[in-house]
Amino acid sequence: MIADSFRAYLWDRTTHFKLTLINQVDGNKSVVKESQQIFNGRYRSCGWPFLNLNDFLDSQQGYLVNDTCIIEAYICVSHVALNTNIQNENLKNIVATNGSTSGKQEIESSDESERHSSTTCESSQRGNNVQGSDFTLRDILDFEKLREEEKTYVPLLVKVCTLHPSLIRSQNKKPDLSKVWAFISLGKVLLFLNTTKARDMNEDACNQLRILWDDLNKLSSGFDLTWLEPHIHNALGVKVQLEGSSKMKTLQNSVVAMDIKKERLIKELTATEAEFKVASKKLIEARKGFTEMDFNVALDYAMFK
Known part of the structure; x- marks a missing residue:
C-alpha cells in the first residue's frame, strides 16, 4: 500500500464509520457507535466499549443468540491527503528511495484511486437510494x-x-x-x-x-x-x-x-x-x-x- 511507503507524518485519511451491534431480540436495543476521525501513522484508535461483556454473553439479552452475533459496519474513507508542509523535493526523494519511476507511477495510481473512492463515498452519502x-x-x-x-x-x-x-x-x-x-x-x-x-x-x-x-x-x-x-x-x-x-x-x-x-x-x-x-x-x-x-x-x- 502506498501509505506504507511514506513516513508517518506524510499521510492521513479522513474516515467516517458506524458500527452497530444488532440486538436479535429487540432491534431498539441495538448498540450503535458512530464517529469521524483522521488516521495516520502516528495515530491509533482502540475503538469503544459497546456493552458489558456479561450482558453480551447473556443470550437472553439478545446480542449473542445461538453462539452468533451480528455486527454491521459502514465505513467511508476519503482520499489520502499529504501533509502540505512537506516540500515537493522531499516527495521526489521518497519516490526515488522506494523505486524511482515505478514508485512514482504507484503514487499517482494510488492518488487517482483514492480520489475516485472519495468521490464515490461523497456521492453515496448525498444519495437517498441504496443501490448495487x-x-x-x-x-x-x-x-x-x-x-x-x-x-x-x-x-x-x-x-x-x-x-x-x-x-x-x-x-x-x-x-x-x-x-x-x-x-x-x-x-x-x-x-x-x-x-x-x-x-x-x-x-x-x-x-x-x-x-x-x-x-x-x-x-x-x-x-x-x-x-x-x-x-x-x-x-x-x-x-x-x-x-x-x-x-x-x-x-x-x-x-x-x-x-x-x-x-x-x-x-x-x-x-x-x-x-x-x-x-x-x-x-x-x-x-x-x-x-x-x-x-x-x-x-x-x-x-x-
Missing part, C-alpha cells in the same frame, strides 16, 4: 417493525444472504412489498429447517414444509434457490428414513427379545440336564439289590412261592 452492492437486508426489512415471530428469521436471513449475496441483488428493483414477502417467506422455510428435528418429520410436518416451500417459490420471484432445493428434498426424504428406521427398530427389538428367550431356555435346559443326571444316578443306585415282583398275583401265592 450497498443494498443490504436492513434496506429491505425494517427489523424494528417486524413481528416477534418474524424477528427470529433475521439471523438466519443475514447468514444466508452473506453466503448467497445474489438473494439481495435479485430484489434490488422489485417493489418494496414484494421484497418483504419474499424474504419473510424465505425466513419461514429457514426457521422450519433450523428448528425442526428429524424425528419430528411426520406426515403433518412434511405437508407443512411443502406448503412453505410452495409459498416461497410463488412469492420469491427472482430468487435463485438452487442452493436450498437439496435441503428441502433431504428434509422431505427424512419421513421415509423414519419409517425404515422404525421398522428396523421393531425387528431389532424382536431379535433382542428372542435372544433373551434363547438364553433363558439354554439356562433351563442346562439345569434340566443336570437334574436328569442326578436322577439317573439315584435310579441306578436304587436298582442295586432290588428284586422286582409281579404285583398282579395273589398275595398268598406271592408269599409262599
Whole structure:
C-alpha cells in the first residue's frame, strides 16, 4: 500500500464509520457507535466499549443468540491527503528511495484511486437510494417493525444472504412489498429447517414444509434457490428414513427379545440336564439289590412261592 511507503507524518485519511451491534431480540436495543476521525501513522484508535461483556454473553439479552452475533459496519474513507508542509523535493526523494519511476507511477495510481473512492463515498452519502452492492437486508426489512415471530428469521436471513449475496441483488428493483414477502417467506422455510428435528418429520410436518416451500417459490420471484432445493428434498426424504428406521427398530427389538428367550431356555435346559443326571444316578443306585415282583398275583401265592 502506498501509505506504507511514506513516513508517518506524510499521510492521513479522513474516515467516517458506524458500527452497530444488532440486538436479535429487540432491534431498539441495538448498540450503535458512530464517529469521524483522521488516521495516520502516528495515530491509533482502540475503538469503544459497546456493552458489558456479561450482558453480551447473556443470550437472553439478545446480542449473542445461538453462539452468533451480528455486527454491521459502514465505513467511508476519503482520499489520502499529504501533509502540505512537506516540500515537493522531499516527495521526489521518497519516490526515488522506494523505486524511482515505478514508485512514482504507484503514487499517482494510488492518488487517482483514492480520489475516485472519495468521490464515490461523497456521492453515496448525498444519495437517498441504496443501490448495487450497498443494498443490504436492513434496506429491505425494517427489523424494528417486524413481528416477534418474524424477528427470529433475521439471523438466519443475514447468514444466508452473506453466503448467497445474489438473494439481495435479485430484489434490488422489485417493489418494496414484494421484497418483504419474499424474504419473510424465505425466513419461514429457514426457521422450519433450523428448528425442526428429524424425528419430528411426520406426515403433518412434511405437508407443512411443502406448503412453505410452495409459498416461497410463488412469492420469491427472482430468487435463485438452487442452493436450498437439496435441503428441502433431504428434509422431505427424512419421513421415509423414519419409517425404515422404525421398522428396523421393531425387528431389532424382536431379535433382542428372542435372544433373551434363547438364553433363558439354554439356562433351563442346562439345569434340566443336570437334574436328569442326578436322577439317573439315584435310579441306578436304587436298582442295586432290588428284586422286582409281579404285583398282579395273589398275595398268598406271592408269599409262599
